[in-house]
């Protein structure tokens with residue numbers, strides 16, 4: 176069990192700023208990657224790893240740990256930076272993102288990176304994996320919880336709804352889906368490409384307890400994680416309204432920053448902005 | 453007449469035994485548990501059985517999740533849905549992560565019969581064999597199926613086992629040695645080697661006895677593991693008999709024949725003939741009728757042997773000239 180739980184909002188904000196700066200530096204260094212969905216997910220991931228998850232970075236395979244599955248694997252820079260800051264591996268590894276031989280692959284690879292629960296990158300698969308982890312936990316009488324983060328565009332995948340149906344059917348109250356509802360995918364706004372709206376109603380219809388929050392308000396995020404844990408007899412979906420590219424003004428809500436690395440000048444600008452907070 | 457039992461039936465029985473021995477065994481099915489015979493396990497071990505409904509992609513990844521937590525999931529449905537619908541889940545999650553998932557699917561090949569082409573997987577060896585590190589197995593009878601299921605449960609990593617719907621004759625014995633990746637020489641012979649898998653092994657043996665009467669001594673290899681394939685036994689057979697016929701209930705592209713040819717082309721080029729489905733889909737019909745139609749019978753193997761021996765002789769003569 177990890178000693179240091181942090182529920183102090185200003186500290187969490189400070190941590191998130193550090194993670195966002197890592198993301199910009201990593202992507203600029205790598206020359207490719209996905210800033211938009213990393214930045215939209217940062218606060219949700221930071222709140223989880225600093226304020227909620229029962230985990231131990233020194234023992235990433237500890238059997239009773241809570242599990243976090245990043246189903247939207249392209250958002251991994253946010254997760255890598257958080258894992259490094261949390262002590263799963265040296266922060267210096269972040270400089271190797273996407274390079275040959277790196278432990279930090281372009282998309283999460285559980286065999287290379289301590290703290291990664293399952294490899295991902297092909298969208299739509301993570302919630303199903305989470306269902307398996309939750310079923311195993313129940314079978315073994317363990318109290319660990321499973322968190323799965325999905326993109327809103329990702330929920331266009333049919334498999335997500337197969338998994339949602341299974342979690343609802345099996346009344347898996349030890350699983351929590353976090354939907355990073357930033358409103359954008361690659362080719363444009365989700366409402367123009369293939370709208371999954373109304374998102375909360377869909378999850379409700381599949382037997383989930385639904386909480387809609389501002390995914391950049393740490394108090395709301397922590398409250399939602401707690402409410403999910405207290406909810407019995409059904410899984411919980413947290414629909415987190417977020418801003419794609421959050422924290423870097425020229426990236427915010429711009430679809431072209433989905434999968435493009437900042438050049439050195441852009442990175443400089445982004446870092447200066449994040450520094451000011 | 454030899455006794456006939458479907459390999460899927462042997463699977464259901466083996467699972468019951470395994471479930472008793474190892475409480476980490478869990479079973480998932482996609483609304484076909486009566487057909488795959490996992491229903492027996494579900495009755496005996498209801499808490500360790502998960503019916504995932506008609507949702508194969510989700511089932512495959514749920515199994516992956518269970519495996520990350522130390523379970524040994526056996527995932528069953530028809531071959532076409534297990535490795536067809538959920539191929540990318542097997543590739544990107546189960547196998548890329550080296551998870552201890554056993555995909556044991558039934559209703560392979562045209563021997564499915566009446567259900568017709570939509571249910572007859574004839575490409576599954578090719579598409580599973582193509583996935584790096586995935587082990588691919590097709591037992592030839594009920595006795596060997598039990599061994600394969602046990603061996604898979606003892607092996608740490610992903611395995612695909614391809615089973616059949618229709619009863620097939622028992623041609624192996626419980627005491628015969630079985631090892632994943634090790635082909636089995638069922639019959640010795642000097643003139644030609646027939647390398648077969650699954651239901652075609654019985655036909656290969658029948659073909660060999662027909663050929664015996666003609667004075668052609670055919671060796672028969674049961675190549676139950678398609679990947680990793682036993683190179684040594686193949687090279688030895690090619691060197692000793694100088695002619696090879698492969699036989700499988702699968703399309704010719706990417707199956708057993710392709711695997712054998714790729715090895716021999718490099719290691720010991722040898723005249724070959726191939727028994728398998730030639731660029732066609734299956735259809736409804738009785739298995740025996742379909743085997744005739746798609747040229748998968750013992751007589752088809754005999755014809756192929758005559759063909760390959762003709763080429764072997766021609767080659768020897770041309771060397772002498």
Ligand SMILES: Cc1ncc(C[n+]2csc(CCOP(=O)(O)OP(=O)(O)O)c2C)c(N)n1
Nearest residue numbers: 212249296297298326327328329359360361
């Ligand atoms: C199965 C699959 N199809 C396509 C892609 C390519 N892809 C990567 S990200 C993405 C858009 C995802 O949008 P969303 O889930 O909303 O992610 P976010 O906005 O959080 O970045 C696509 C189509 C993929 N990774 N996997």
Ligand SMILES: [Mg+2]
Nearest residue numbers: 327328357359
């Ligand atoms: Mg999005």
